[in-house]
Amino acid sequence: MNRAAATLAAGLLLGLVAPGVVPAAAPLATPAQPVPPMPPGVADPTQAITDPVYRDPVFWWRMSSLPKDVYEPDAYFYWPPAVVEGAPGPWLPLAAPGRTSLPAAGLEAAAAWAEARKTNALIIIHDGKVQLERYWNGMTPGELANGRALTRSITPMVLGFAVADGRLALEDPIGRYVTEWKDDPRGAITVRQLAQNVSGLEVAPSLPVTVVQGNKDLCLAYCGDVVRAALDYERASAPGTRFEVAQENTQLLALVIERAMGQPIQSILSERVWKPIGAANAAFQMDRPGGVARVMCCMRATPRDWARVGWLLAQDGRWNGRQVLPAGWAKTMGTPSARNPNFGLGLWLGSPYVAKRAYFEGQPGVIPQSEPFLADDVRIMEGGGFRTIFIVPSRKLVILRHGQQVADWDNAALVNAVLRR
Numbered sequence: 001m002n003r004a005a006a007t008l009a010a011g012l013l014l015g016l017v018a019p020g021v022v023p024a025a026a027p028l029a030t031p032a033q034p035v036p037p038m039p040p041g042v043a044d045p046t047q048a049i050t051d052p053v054y055r056d057p058v059f060w061w062r063m064s065s066l067p068k069d070v071y072e073p074d075a076y077f078y079w080p081p082a083v084v085e086g087a088p089g090p091w092l093p094l095a096a097p098g099r100t101s102l103p104a105a106g107l108e109a110a111a112a113w114a115e116a117r118k119t120n121a122l123i124i125i126h127d128g129k130v131q132l133e134r135y136w137n138g139m140t141p142g143e144l145a146n147g148r149a150l151t152r153s154i155t156p157m158v159l160g161f162a163v164a165d166g167r168l169a170l171e172d173p174i175g176r177y178v179t180e181w182k183d184d185p186r187g188a189i190t191v192r193q194l195a196q197n198v199s200g201l202e203v204a205p206s207l208p209v210t211v212v213q214g215n216k217d218l219c220l221a222y223c224g225d226v227v228r229a230a231l232d233y234e235r236a237s238a239p240g241t242r243f244e245v246a247q248e249n250t251q252l253l254a255l256v257i258e259r260a261m262g263q264p265i266q267s268i269l270s271e272r273v274w275k276p277i278g279a280a281n282a283a284f285q286m287d288r289p290g291g292v293a294r295v296m297c298c299m300r301a302t303p304r305d306w307a308r309v310g311w312l313l314a315q316d317g318r319w320n321g322r323q324v325l326p327a328g329w330a331k332t333m334g335t336p337s338a339r340n341p342n343f344g345l346g347l348w349l350g351s352p353y354v355a356k357r358a359y360f361e362g363q364p365g366v367i368p369q370s371e372p373f374l375a376d377d378v379r380i381m382e383g384g385g386f387r388t389i390f391i392v393p394s395r396k397l398v399i400l401r402h403g404q405q406v407a408d409w410d411n412a413a414l415v416n417a418v419l420r421r
Contacts, residue, residue: 038065038076045079058224058288063212070209071384072146078300081283082293085270089278091141091304092311095129102397106421107132110399110414117386119403121145121303124418125311127396135303137403144283144300145402148383151284151299152250153333156195156346157313158268159257160329167260170195177259178252180231189239194253195345196243196337202236203246203360217247226287226294227255243340245359250296258292266293276324277312279305303402310389310398313347313379334379334393347391350378350415357411369411374419380411390415 038044042065045058067073100107107124111134114122120139124132139145162168168177168191175187189199204216212218219229230251254265261268266284274282282301284293301309312318313333317325333345342349342357353372356365367382375397381389386409390399399414 038079039074042076056224059219059222062222066209071148073298075144078283078285078298080286080289082264082266082286084266084274084282084284084299084301086279086281086305087275088280091130092125092308093129094133095126095131100126100131101129102126102131102418103421106418109421110417113413113417114401114403117403117406117409119401121400121402122414123303123307123398123400125307125314125398128311139303139402141304142280142302145303145306147299147301147306147402148297148385148387150306150381150383150387150389151295151297152383153346153381154269154299154309155250155254155257155265155295156333157273157309157325157329158265159191159195159253159346160317160326160332161268161272162257162260164326164329165261168256174252174256177256178231186235191253191256192345193239194249194256196339197245197249197343198240198243198337198339199246199249199252200235200237200239200241201233201246201248201252203244204233220247220251220296221294224288224291226251226292230255240339243337243343243361247296251294254293254295264293265295273309273312273324274305276322277305277308277319279308303400306389306402307398307400310381310391310400314391314393314396314398316393330393334377344379348380348382350380350390351376367411368409371412371416373412374416378415392419395419 043061045061062077065077067077095101102124110124111122111132115136120135120137122132122134123130135141163170170190170192172191173187174189174191174194175182175184178187181187186201193199207215207218209218216229216232219232220226223229230248233246233248258265280302282299282305284295284299286292287294312324313330316330317323317327333347334349335344336349337343337345340361341352342354350373353369354365355369357367357369358365375392375395377392377394379391379393381391385403385405387402392415397418399418401414
């Protein structure tokens, strides 16, 4: 079955396409000045979304235009972009050859380990200077790199501004802002519980992209109304009683922030973080033209700008002597939550040591680690494919690894290779 037939069959299954009505074939011509360009054979989304046959035309455009790898989409699939405007500034100073503040043997050991494990980019920053910066597999310093679940640490970072500005409090019930749940038990979830992944909302079953009916996570990722998709998740347990990385938590947190502050999250991030740290333009995916940013996954930023975020957090939110994040907010993000000592508020914590860290309470771990970190205050931004930003404030150390999934990953390897030498 080809993509068009599969799309039509799925639409008939859900009642989204009227029986006997066959949509016109999608045009193959690309629109004028597309952002980003569509490859040959992919439907023009600006025309597809005007098709009156579909009730959610953006969803069906995505389903009929799937990239070869749905976990690493081509640039066109991020249409339409929710741009985080930057103000590109100088990159961090480079340590002179032979004058690194970290032992060269440790740096090279880390680079060799990373290169052997399908790494695209490795950046090591110590005390404000770049000690090592390497690229493989065609990645470049200025390329927009898909952060996957690294993205989930961005919205909790922005949350600090809403708290500091007095627009909300962490103990507020989200029903105060998510008015759709004002009289719903789900409205009693607190802002803190959303940010700490103890909302009690359901973890939808993991289904392949080919399964459309009942696939809530697919709708959250592909539907043209991400708010409606996020509001579709049911209460599964009492808030605060289980740690589970439910996909919808971050999206709902962004909704709370946007309604409390009256601004799109990409605008807040641009003005209060991205421009002050000298980052280049980045982008979330918007759910539809004129819609809202999809923030639970896949923000794209350059490898250097992902590393800038790590260095900002390592300095308690300061950049070149200026307090960018609210003072103390980075420490709040790195404070263990009541339910999971290895998770704070949007950041994973490296201590206490766990040989295989889990994303869902009571289920097997998925992040292997052979030994404890050689520092007690490792903070971690973590995304799929083991793309990771390690932040060690006490050692003034940040390590960015962007790359692919490998079978022999060891979460301790890069940090300890650098600290051990």
